[in-house]
Amino acid sequence: MLTNMINLPNFNILDMKESEYDYRFLVETTALSPSHYSKCGTVANLYKHGKKQQLFFDLPMHAKRVGIYVNRQRYKCRECNETFFENLPDMDVNRSVTNRLIYWIKEASLEKMFTSVAEEIGVDEKTVRNIFNDYVDELEAQTDFRTPKWLSIDEVHLLKNYRCVITDVENKSVIDILRKRNKDTVISYLSKLQDIEKLNL
Numbered sequence: 001m002l003t004n005m006i007n008l009p010n011f012n013i014l015d016m017k018e019s020e021y022d023y024r025f026l027v028e029t030t031a032l033s034p035s036h037y038s039k040c041g042t043v044a045n046l047y048k049h050g051k052k053q054q055l056f057f058d059l060p061m062h063a064k065r066v067g068i069y070v071n072r073q074r075y076k077c078r079e080c081n082e083t084f085f086e087n088l089p090d091m092d093v094n095r096s097v098t099n100r101l102i103y104w105i106k107e108a109s110l111e112k113m114f115t116s117v118a119e120e121i122g123v124d125e126k127t128v129r130n131i132f133n134d135y136v137d138e139l140e141a142q143t144d145f146r147t148p149k150w151l152s153i154d155e156v157h158l159l160k161n162y163r164c165v166i167t168d169v170e171n172k173s174v175i176d177i178l179r180k181r182n183k184d185t186v187i188s189y190l191s192k193l194q195d196i197e198k199l200n201l
């Protein structure tokens with residue numbers, strides 16, 4: 001077998017097409033048997049029940065967009081008659097992208113317009129916006145974060161909206177994104193921080 005060019009060991013590459021701006025891979029999983037924990041919980045009583053080709057986008061490679069078609073196996077359970085697809089642990093199946101692309105999109109969305117991020121990787125703008133909004137929600141849900149020693153507050157312009165990106169300077173990580181950039185929003189945010197006296201602005 002060829003070296004796994006997409007660097008995802010859970011897949012075998014069956015085919016690859018290359019054009020000026022895109023790579024398209026056709027893959028199948030290397031997993032031999034699925035795990036089926038839903039409903040009746042049996043593993044042994046499954047049989048294969050067709051395949052479906054699903055497209056997932058991945059990190060750009062050699063300045064080209066990467067799409068991965070997965071020949072995804074469907075199974076049916078003899079006990080409960082449930083049909084289900086095999087697991088794809090490397091993929092976000094709701095957003096049709098690889099997990100590692102999710103991280104990439106979060107970072108890229110802080111600096112670029114959603115449309116240009118989308119263009120660069122081949123997904124639609126809505127997918128980028130949804131992933132970014134998930135990211136904002138995740139950050140907002142983190143209630144118990146430690147107030148960093150050095151905080152940077154940057155203004156970013158995204159889709160005609162200004163937002164404030166709060167960064168932990170020492171650890172180089174984004175800790176929050178404020179949907180508005182006005183003074184009241186920033187003051188209200190800062191007042192909620194613990195150990196605010198430790199902060200160097």
Ligand SMILES: [Zn+2]
Pocket residue numbers: 038039040041042077078079080081082
């Ligand atoms: Zn079952």
